[in-house]
Amino acid sequence: MDRTDDSLIALRRILRATELYARELAHSAGLTPAQLRVLQIVDEKSSATPKDLAKQMGVSQATITALVDKLVSRNQVCRVPSQTDRRQTNVTITPEGHETLVNAPDALQQKFVRSFEALEDWEQAMLVAALERIATMLDAEEIDAAPVLTTGELQMGGRRI
Amino acid sequence: MDRTDDSLIALRRILRATELYARELAHSAGLTPAQLRVLQIVDEKSSATPKDLAKQMGVSQATITALVDKLVSRNQVCRVPSQTDRRQTNVTITPEGHETLVNAPDALQQKFVRSFEALEDWEQAMLVAALERIATMLDAEEIDAAPVLTTGELQMGGRRI
DNA sequence: CTTGTTTTGTTCGATTGTTAAAATAACCAG
DNA sequence: CTGGTTATTTTAACAATCGAACAAAACAAG
Numbered sequence: 513m514d515r516t517d518d519s520l521i522a523l524r525r526i527l528r529a530t531e532l533y534a535r536e537l538a539h540s541a542g543l544t545p546a547q548l549r550v551l552q553i554v555d556e557k558s559s560a561t562p563k564d565l566a567k568q569m570g571v572s573q574a575t576i577t578a579l580v581d582k583l584v585s586r587n588q589v590c591r592v593p594s595q596t597d598r599r600q601t602n603v604t605i606t607p608e609g610h611e612t613l614v615n616a617p618d619a620l621q622q623k624f625v626r627s628f629e630a631l632e633d634w635e636q637a638m639l640v641a642a643l644e645r646i647a648t649m650l651d652a653e654e655i656d657a658a659p660v661l662t663t664g665e666l667q668m669g670g671r672r673i
Numbered sequence: 674m675d676r677t678d679d680s681l682i683a684l685r686r687i688l689r690a691t692e693l694y695a696r697e698l699a700h701s702a703g704l705t706p707a708q709l710r711v712l713q714i715v716d717e718k719s720s721a722t723p724k725d726l727a728k729q730m731g732v733s734q735a736t737i738t739a740l741v742d743k744l745v746s747r748n749q750v751c752r753v754p755s756q757t758d759r760r761q762t763n764v765t766i767t768p769e770g771h772e773t774l775v776n777a778p779d780a781l782q783q784k785f786v787r788s789f790e791a792l793e794d795w796e797q798a799m800l801v802a803a804l805e806r807i808a809t810m811l812d813a814e815e816i817d818a819a820p821v822l823t824t825g826e827l828q829m830g831g832r833r834i
Numbered sequence: 835c836t837t838g839t840t841t842t843g844t845t846c847g848a849t850t851g852t853t854a855a856a857a858t859a860a861c862c863a864g
Numbered sequence: 865c866t867g868g869t870t871a872t873t874t875t876a877a878c879a880a881t882c883g884a885a886c887a888a889a890a891c892a893a894g
Contacts, residue, residue: 515797522804529811532731570693599860599871627810636676642803643683649788650690760842
């Protein structure tokens with residue numbers, strides 16, 4: 513009867529499934545999960561600065577430096593000095609890196625896409641609406657700017673996502 | 674117009690928001706994200722073996738041993754030898770560990786729960802139905818048993834979650 | 835009961851992820 | 865030019881992770 517709990521439980525199932533698959537996927541691509549995520553972001557945006565990557569992934573720039581070092585040594589990405597601002601470095605994907613992504617057997621992706629595209633039109637529309645609504649609930653105020661609450665604030669019990 | 678892409682984009686927003694918040698939350702609780710997750714699972718189930726934890730989190734048992742060691746040294750959990758099977762160890766949460774969870778300022782949680790509970794009844798029902806449907810799509814066949822596809826399999830393009 | 839196999843958990847060694855703080859270098863405003 | 869800001873890397877230390885090897889207990893078949 514408690515819909516809030518039901519929604520949180522379903523959300524956790526989604527998070528767990530995607531995370532476990534992400535590990536599997538990275539492993540079969542011969543990379544670590546963190547490295548694969550860098551590669552994916554760089555591929556999607558076709559070019560990203562370390563600062564962008566750090567913000568997107570929620571880690572420090574020092575971490576990005578280390579990850580990019582690893583990917584560079586494997587010829588998956590390369591560093592291209594920015595023309596407009598010589599402080600910046602653009603990380604771009606190499607043909608080898610793109611090949612890695614194309615060959616990554618994204619089982620979760622495949623399963624989801626197949627299931628989703630098998631649905632009736634109105635069902636798809638409903639799911640997209642629901643997902644977007646939930647996404648907006650979760651990332652409403654940009655995470656980066658979210659003030660870190662200190663202990664003693666209002667609590668909602670032991671629930672969590 | 675491509676609903677599949679829209680759904681994946683929304684899903685990624687959800688994943689990113691929850692992951693970024695998980696880091697923040699763990700940090701403000703004085704633990705690492707991995708340690709906090711162990712603590713959460715142990716609290717939820719009130720007792721879990723290292724094998725359970727490894728399976729739930731998708732890491733090796735060796736990793737769990739290391740994480741539990743850290744939590745034990747901070748008095749957040751303790752190891753209780755199983756009575757029924759002396760090979761097994763039950764990891765249980767301590768009062769201090771429970772206190773840690775209660776005091777963890779779960780901002781994401783609070784925001785989501787507040788937003789969700791402010792919705793109309795039918796809207797909540799719709800979201801729960803959508804979430805459960807998606808969760809089922811994603812974790813249908815238990816991940817642990819999922820065969821690792823090798824390269825050369827059917828690909829769905831560059832999409833990913 | 836004894837032997838061989840499986841299950842559970844830990845230890846060890848090595849690699850990777852992660853951060854804070856310091857160091858570098860370039861931008862920008864006056 | 866000077867001082868302040870921004871982007872990135874370096875360094876040093878700690879945490880996460882795994883595979884392989886190990887020990888102990890359960891179990892199965894004779």
